[in-house]
Amino acid sequence: GWDGPADRLIAHGIDFMAGRGRTERGGWVRTLNVDGSVADPVEDAYDHSCVLLALAHAHMSGHPDALRLGEETFAFLDAHLEDSRMTGFLETSNGEGERRSNPHMHLLEAFLAWHRATGERAYLRRASRIIDLFRSHFFDAESWTLGEYFDDDWKPVAGEKGIWTEPGHHFEWASLLIDFAARSGQTDLNGFARKLYASAVANGLNRATGLSYGAVSRQGLPLDTVSRSWPQAEAVKAAIALDG
Structure with missing residues (x-):
């Protein structure tokens, strides 16, 4: 309901990003300096999820280039960040380092936004692959918790990081699971959402x-x-989502 210059502000943000923040392969750099020069050129999965989320909302707001930029970003995601074993996405395009559930949570959020923006089920199919990872690796049925840090085979890493869980992410996942369940008909995910919420309230406050x-x-x-x-x-x- 805001009647300010939203279109101009959205266009300014996207023009700045697209004009200075693209990589040669069609991805996006991690950070820019204030003057627009590249501070960190790494192509990071978390950052690309945020770019995709922004572009989905820009497209819904009528930005003329958001759909094209989104399609180019999806092409980069598939070519350079997708795990060749079809188990989610790499942290960065060089494929090194730990694996985290958090970028996948934000990719799920972005895929759902693009489904809302376009109505195309292809984005819901993308989201369902993240849900498969959630079911098979992220969620621990015994403790009703969701892990953050994993090795290359999606096993919890050794040490404290392997038992590290974030209540905020439990709440965030709960909202996204409710959203996906409503769109996909996978209503058993509502139960997972309630378990994440319950464990966060019981142990995370x-x-x-x-x-x-x-x-x-x-x-x-x-x-x-x-x-x-x-x-x-x-x-x-999450409370609002679970309360319907």
Whole structure:
């Protein structure tokens, strides 16, 4: 309902990104300096999920180039970030390092946004592959938790990172699972969403404040006791989604 210059602001943002932030292969750099020069040229999966989410909303807002830029970004994603074994996406285009569930969560969010923007089921099929990873690797049925850090075979990494879970991401995944279930008919995902929400509320909140911790172990021991603003926002969003 805002009547300000939204179209101009959206166009300014996309023009700045597209004019300075593209890579030779059709992807997007990680960061730019204030003057628009490239600060970090790495092509990162998390960043591409955010670009795709932005372009989906820009397309819904009527930006004339958003669909083309989105299609080019999807082509880059398929060519350079998709795991050749069809198990999700690489962290960066060089394929090195740990695997994380978080970029996949945001890719799921972006795929759902493109389905909403276009109505094309191809984006829902993309989302379903992320859901398959959630079912087979991310979600732990015993503790009702979702892991963050994995090795190349999607096994939890050794040490503290392997038991690291983030209540904020539990809430965020819950909202996305409810959304996907409504579009796909996979209503059993509503149960997964409730389990993630329940474990985050049971083990992820600071009892003195009622606010979500940054991270807890799979057994509910605090690992990051800082309560940032974004997990609280995700908790509200998840509660609304679960309440219908």
